[in-house]
Amino acid sequence: MTGYHDIGGKAAGPMIKLDPQPAEWAMLSEALRNAIQQKHRNISLDELRRTFETMGEELYNSLGFYERRVAAFARLLDEKGIVGLDETLARMDAIAAARGQRVNHAAMNVEPA
Amino acid sequence: MPRFAAGDRVRILDLPKTGHIRVPDYVRGAVGAIERHCGTYANPEELAYGRPDPARVDLYRVRIAQAALWAGAPASDELDIEIYDHWLEPVA
Amino acid sequence: MMICEGEAGGDYHALMTEALHRLLLERGVLEPADVDRLIAQLSKPNREWGARLIARAWMDADYKARLLADGRAAGAELGFSIKEAQIIVLENTPGLHNLVVCTLCSCYPRSLLGQPPWWYISKTYRARAVREPRAVLAELGYPLPEGVRVRVHDSNADMRYLVLPMRPEGTEAWDETRLADCVSRDAMVGAAPARVIWETVQQAASDPTQA
16 A cells, blocks of 8 residues: 555546646745755655655645645654754744734644734 | 566566555556666665665566556556566566 | 545745745755755746757657657757656657656656646546546547547656657648747647647748748
8 A cells, every 4th residue: 555645546526727837935945945955965855755645644635736845845854853843833933923923733824813 | 687678578566565655556466568677776665764875776667458457448548657676576 | 535636725835935945044054045046947947848859859850769769868969958867758649649647746857847737736637647548638628539549657756758749730831949839738748739829820921931
């Protein structure tokens, strides 16, 4: 059993032929990860894949593609001791607070304070 | 020397391996033919855990009749997929 | 159980990216120049790069043979430095239609074409393309005629794929640039035919040197 990400052949709804441009933050997250890979060679795409394949079916099912990538990236950085996940979450709180916002980490929402 | 040559009949194994596996469930147990030897690459099953000096494994493309995978699939159709050597066994 | 697409968490993950960006710079893991370089690097490859390989193959039979034998080397001939291990080029013919999908994640020749189309990385496509390619193609607006064989390629390991679509009718006198305009990203995964682009036809109509 390969995992919850192994969906080839499963039933799914109709094809929706949309092709929105990735958001700027999505491209930034790809750039950050690729930059670390190239500069330090201490993270790999295989490790990233393994991370989103094991971070939980709930997350995998509810998040969009780039959301999953950055969620996995944050977890991988924590695993490697490069940036702790708790530090990342705390920084999110700080950035939000400075904008009069509040982060609901459980619901993965940013709300007005 | 790769174990298989183009045209060889093979079965994709259903190994009880856990971890980062690149063999989807839908092809496990399927019989097909080697389409080509793709080269030798670091085993992603090991790369995924950052292990130093990962084993290098032969990668093949295997061609499978869609009718062998899905009931009612057109007899003319095929599915090509990339499978590492240790997931393959020869079929007579 | 139906596969659900899931599109939640945009704002939250945008904020997460911002937090990671700041932390990585503060820690000295990355310099601003590293990030800028990667943003530029990731945004350069695009449809046109792949389309040029296709157009050249349509115009030059020897190049086409080299492209079909080794996509990466053929790309390098035209100045494209492809980072993936290999590009396997799949020729569509009236009798055989190739379609590419990555069922496990989103493998795609990014160093040639850039980021993949959203629908290509959708769970719906990843789930259904291997099992019912004809229905999926019809829903994408490309119903196949009767009698065409379909070969689906699951891009699940080190190879990456580029579909060489059939050259549109009536383009025999066209130059490489106009031919390349016919080749969409969708066509290069087998999800659309190469199409004559109306603007290109209008330009030709006003250009007496093009028949």
